[in-house]
Amino acid sequence: MFPEVNSCYSYEECKATADWLLAQTDVRPTVGIVCGSGLGGLADLLKDQVAFNYKDIPNFPQSTVHGHAGRLVFGHLKGRPCVCMQGRFHLYEGYSIHKITLPMRIFKLLGVETVMLTNAAGGLNHDFKMGDIMIIKDHLNLPGFAGINPLNGPNDERFGVRFLCMSDAYDRELQQLAMEVGQDLGYGDFLKEGVYCVLGGPTFETIAEGRMLHRLGADAVGMSTVHEVIVARHCGMRVFALSLITNQVVMDYDSEERANHEEVLQVGRQRAAQLERLVYTMVTKIVHNNYGLRD
Numbered sequence: 484m485f486p487e488v489n490s491c492y493s494y495e496e497c498k499a500t501a502d503w504l505l506a507q508t509d510v511r512p513t514v515g516i517v518c519g520s521g522l523g524g525l526a527d528l529l530k531d532q533v534a535f536n537y538k539d540i541p542n543f544p545q546s547t548v549h550g551h552a553g554r555l556v557f558g559h560l561k562g563r564p565c566v567c568m569q570g571r572f573h574l575y576e577g578y579s580i581h582k583i584t585l586p587m588r589i590f591k592l593l594g595v596e597t598v599m600l601t602n603a604a605g606g607l608n609h610d611f612k613m614g615d616i617m618i619i620k621d622h623l624n625l626p627g628f629a630g631i632n633p634l635n636g637p638n639d640e641r642f643g644v645r646f647l648c649m650s651d652a653y654d655r656e657l658q659q660l661a662m663e664v665g666q667d668l669g670y671g672d673f674l675k676e677g678v679y680c681v682l683g684g685p686t687f688e689t690i691a692e693g694r695m696l697h698r699l700g701a702d703a704v705g706m707s708t709v710h711e712v713i714v715a716r717h718c719g720m721r722v723f724a725l726s727l728i729t730n731q732v733v734m735d736y737d738s739e740e741r742a743n744h745e746e747v748l749q750v751g752r753q754r755a756a757q758l759e760r761l762v763y764t765m766v767t768k769i770v771h772n773n774y775g776l777r778d
């Protein structure tokens with residue numbers, strides 16, 4: 484019934500990985516950051532770094548995509564203890580959905596309370612431009628419609644409930660904070676909000692697919708994030724997510740534009756510093772334990 488059931492990681496396996504990491508570093512992160520394609524520079528902002536190559540971490544998958552360095556970096560952002568994935572995993576790399584979301588459970592067992600995810604995405608909303616930063620307010624989980632969900636398989640209540648509410652997946656207070664910080668930083672012209680749709684990739688969208696997703700209510704489309712968000716919410720972490728619009732999805736048969744990964748990485752490089760500053764400033768304003776925000 485669940486073809487990937489054997490690839491689930493047990494609570495004990497996740498705990499073993501978290502305990503291994505905690506034994507190697509004194510950093511006790513409350514914020515976990517996931518860097519999207521070409522956006523790994525965020526990890527370089529961490530002070531007092533303790534970094535691990537994914538290949539050295541028990542149970543961890545390896546990054547196979549250009550623009551995803553494959554390092555887990557612990558450190559501090561203005562005194563706030565953080566852990567940062569410099570590179571994430573995607574379904575199209577051939578990993579099971581349980582494997583690509585394993586780091587979220589490890590974050591939880593490390594003590595992370597807030598997860599901040601970034602990704603590169605194609606714009607579907609006609610008002611969006613290349614280089615816009617979209618605060619994700621909701622998502623469309625297309626693989627989920629087809630029964631591909633990271634919570635498939637036996638449910639371990641130590642992580643969370645069997646049937647997860649998703650109408651509050653993206654923390655509204657953090658979205659508001661992002662808007663305020665973005666305005667303060669002068670990002671008003673390119674800071675947007677919208678709905679992210681995940682597909683399996685690795686193919687970019689056909690014109691008919693782009694048109695369909697737009698009509699379904701998606702503002703941007705990508706190949707990640709949603710699975711991580713589901714698992715992070717399942718184990719009770721607060722979630723905030725951003726998309727960098729690296730290209731406009733082609734929705735016109737007369738267009739000469741062609742989506743490609745090099746352009747995705749290039750636009751990432753152009754906007755990375757501003758995106759990093761937004762996340763950095765937000766982290767300095769998040770207070771943990773009482774879920775409040777600092778002014």
Ligand SMILES: O=P(O)(O)O[C@@H]1C[C@H](O)[C@@H](CO)O1
Nearest residue numbers: 519520602603706707744747
């Ligand atoms: O990890 P993210 O979602 O940022 O990566 C996007 C989606 C594909 O992996 C790749 C396409 O260029 O970038």
